Amino acid sequence: MRNSRLAAIHDLLAQGPFTHIVLSDLCDIEYLTGFRSSNVWCIVSKSANTLCSDFRYREAALAFCKRRREWKFLEIKGNDFSFLGGALGRNCVAGIQSNVITIDTLGRMKRSCPGVRFVKLPETFGRVFIPKTEREIESMRNAAAIGDRAFADTVGHARPGITERELASFCEDRCRKYGSERPSFDTIVLFGRRAALPHGVPANVRLASGDWVLCDFGCTVDGLASDMTRTFVIGKASAKQKQLYDVVLRAQETARCAVAAGKRACDIDKLARDAIEAAGYGPLFGHATGHGVGLRVHENPRIAGSDKSILQEGTVITIEPGIYHPRFGGVRIEDMVVVREGGGETITGAPRELMQAGLK
Ligand code: GLY
Ligand code: MN
Ligand code: MN
Secondary structure (H helix, E strand, C coil): CHHHHHHHHHHHHHHCCCCEEEECCHHHHHHHHCCCCCCEEEEEECCCEEEEEEHHHHHHHHHHHHHCCCEEEEEECCCCCHHHHHHHCCCEEEEECCCCCCHHHHHHHHHHCCCEEEEECCHHHHHHHCCCCHHHHHHHHHHHHHHHHHHHHHHHHCCCCCEHHHHHHHHHHHHHHCCCCCCCCCCEEEEHHHHHCCCCCCCCCECCCCCEEEEEECCEECCEECCEEEEEEECCCCHHHHHHHHHHHHHHHHHHHHCCCCCEHHHHHHHHHHHHHHCCCHHHCCCCCEEECCCCCCEEEEECCCCCCECCCCCEEEECCEEEECCCEEEECEEEEEEECCEEEECCCCCCCCCEECCC
C-alpha cells in the first residue's frame, strides 16, 4: 500500500493544477516512504520523487534511496528553504499541507522560492493515509497485546494506598518490559471521583477501597500506537457503580459490534450516544466515540456526529464511550477495532466485564 499511496499522489498530480506535491508532515511522510526523521520533506512531481533531509539523516536517506530506486535524495543545507527552491524551480504550482505549515514557515518558503505558487492541497488529500497496511495493522496488534499484558499486571498491583502516579508508572514500566518502544501518549490513571476527568493527569492521590480506577494508556511498536482504556473498582463495587458501568459497556458493545467497512463514522457514534442518552446520561458523555489510530494516537476519521466519512477496510479506530459524573466518578471503556468488510476486528483484548480488583 505504500506504493498505492504514492500512486494516489501521482493520480492527483495528473488531475492538476499541481505540478508538485510537497509533503512536510513527518507521519504522512513515514506512511508514504517508511522513512522516519525529525526533519524530512518529500517533493513529488510527475517525473521525480525527492526525499529531502539534513546531514544527520544523510546516510540513512542514501541507503533508503538505494533500496527504493524511485526516490532521489536531496540534502537540506542551512536553515532556509533554498533546497525547496532548487527542487521546484520556477513557474510551478506546489500543493502544500496547510494543516501543518505555519504562517511563518510559509513566509520563509515564499522568500526562498521565487516564482512558485503555493496552494493548499484539497482537504481530501489526507484520506490517502487513513487505511493501514496489513504490516502496520500487525504492529498495532502487537502493541495492543503488550498493553493487554501490562494491564493484567497493573490490576494485580492496584491496592489501597498506592498513588495514581505510582500506578501509572508501574503500568508504563510493564509496557516497556513487554516490548513497547514508548508510551503512545501520557498515561492516564485516575482514582475515585477523579475518574470523571476524561483526560486527567495522574496526581499524588491515594487509592481507597471502593474507588474507581480508570487506566487509559498506549504502547508503540514500529512507531505505531495502541490506545486502550479500562475502568475497574478496587474492592467491592456498589450497585450504582455496577449500573453505570453496565450502561457504558452496552453502549460500547453496540457501537463496536456495528463497525464495518462502508458504514459512516457518524452512524457508529450515534449508536453509542443513543444508548447512553436512553439511559439518561447523555449530557455526561461530552466527547467523540472514537478516533483513528496509527503513527499518531489521534488520527482521522473521528468517530463523531460531525464526521460523515465512510469507514474504509483496514482503517484502525477506537471505540471509547464514557460517562463522567463530577461527584460520582467516571467510566470509559476503550478498544481498538480494525475496520473490515462485513465487520470489525477488535485487537485490544483485556476483559471488559467490571473487575473488582483485590477481591478473592
Ligand atoms: N487517551 C487518549 C484517547 O483515548 O483518546
Ligand atoms: Mn485512550
Ligand atoms: Mn483513544
